Amino acid sequence: ETGVTQSPTHLIKTRGQQVTLRCSSQSGHNTVSWYQQALGQGPQFIFQYYREEENGRGNFPPRFSGLQFPNYSSELNVNALELDDSALYLCASTVDREPGELFFGEGSRLTVL
Amino acid sequence: GQNIDQPTEMTATEGAIVQINCTYQTSGFNGLFWYQQHAGEAPTFLSYNVLDGLEEKGRFSSFLSRSKGYSYLLLKELQMKDSASYLCAVRDYNSGAGSYQLTFGKGTKLSVIP
Numbered sequence: 001e002t003g004v005t006q007s008p009t010h011l012i013k014t015r016g017q018q019v020t021l022r023c024s025s026q027s028g029h030n031t032v033s034w035y036q037q038a039l040g041q042g043p044q045f046i047f048q049y050y051r052e053e054e055n056g057r058g059n060f061p062p063r064f065s066g067l068q069f070p071n072y073s074s075e076l077n078v079n080a081l082e083l084d085d086s087a088l089y090l091c092a093s094t095v096d097r098e099p100g101e102l103f104f105g106e107g108s109r110l111t112v113l
Numbered sequence: 114g115q116n117i118d119q120p121t122e123m124t125a126t127e128g129a130i131v132q133i134n135c136t137y138q139t140s141g142f143n144g145l146f147w148y149q150q151h152a153g154e155a156p157t158f159l160s161y162n163v164l165d166g167l168e169e170k171g172r173f174s175s176f177l178s179r180s181k182g183y184s185y186l187l188l189k190e191l192q193m194k195d196s197a198s199y200l201c202a203v204r205d206y207n208s209g210a211g212s213y214q215l216t217f218g219k220g221t222k223l224s225v226i227p
Contacts, residue, residue, distance in 0.1 A: 002155070033215070042117075042200050042217035043156065056212035090155060101146075102215065104155035 002026060006091050006105035013081050014113050021076040021108045023091030032074040033102065034066060035090040043090055049074060078110075086112045117218035119201050124224045125191055133186045133221045135201030143213060144204040147175050147186045150220065151197045159199075160186070188223075196225045 003026035013019050025032050031050045035043035045058035049068035063079040072093070078085055088109050092102035116138040125131040137145070144163040148156035162168055162177035162184060174187040186199055198220040207214050 002157075035217075040219075042202075042219045045214055045216060048212065048214070050212075056207060056214050058214070101158045101161065102148075102156075104157070106155050 002103040002105065004091060004093050004103050004105035006089075006108050008108055009106065010109045010111075012111045012113060015081055015083060017081050017112075018077065018079045019081060019110060021078075021089050021091075021110075023074045023076070023093075023105055025072045025074065025091075025093035026103050029093035029095050029103070030072055031094045032068055032072065033092050033094075034074070034076045035092065036060075036085075037088040037090055037107070039087075046076065081112045083112050086110060117201055117203055117216060119199075119218045119221045121219070122222045122224070124226060125188075127191055127193060127225055127227050129191050130187065130189050131191060131223065133188075133199050133201075133223065135184045135186070135218060137182050137184070137201070137203050137218075139182075139203050139205045139216075141206035141208070142179060142203065143206055145175075145177055145184045146202040146204065146215065147173075147184075148200040148202060148217075149197050150200060156200055191225050193225050193227070196223060198222045 005024045007022050033048040034046040037043045046060050048056040052068045065077045067075045088107045090107045091105045119135045147159040150156040160175040167176045172189045177184045200220045201218040204215050
C-alpha cells in the first residue's frame, strides 16, 4: 500500500472520445507525475505537477493535459483518443520536486476501441 | 534525451544470484533508480544510486559507474516471489523544462524457476 489511489481502475472508450483519470496522492506529497505504460514497456513520462503547476513534460501531444488541486490530488485528461492511447496510466507522488522514490498508484487501464 | 538499455528477459534458479545490467546515455545525470514491478501491479522502489559504488539493501544490491554509464542490480538468494520486471530509471535535469525528470527503461522480465 503506497497511499496513492487512482480511479477508475479500468475503462473502455472509443476513438475520438475524451477521458479523465484521477489520482489521490499520498498524504504530505506535493509532487505528482503521470506515466503511460504500454504492454511490455517501461513507464513513459507524461508530465509532472508541483504545487499545482506543471514543471516538466515528456514527449506527449497537447491533447494530454493535467491539473493538480490544492489538496495535491490530480487529474489526467486525454482528448481525441487514439487507439495507441490504450495503456496503463500510472500516477506517482513524492514529497519534493526532484522525482526519485516515487510512490505509484495501481494505475488506470484504458482501452480505446 | 535519454537512451536506457537493459535485457528484455532473464531466467534464474531459486536460491541463485542474478545480475541485471543497465546502460544509459544522458546529459544532466542526477541519479539512477531501480524499481520492481510484478505483473499487473504498480512499480515499487528498490534502490537509488547517485555516487559511484555499491549500495546494499538486504538481498538486493545496486552498483553505479557514472563514467561508464552503467549500473547493475544484484539479487541474491533468489526466491520465487522475485519473479517480476525490474525497471532501471535515470533522473536527469531537463533544462528546457527547468525540472528533474525520471526516465524508465523498458524493463527486464525475470523468471525464477525451481
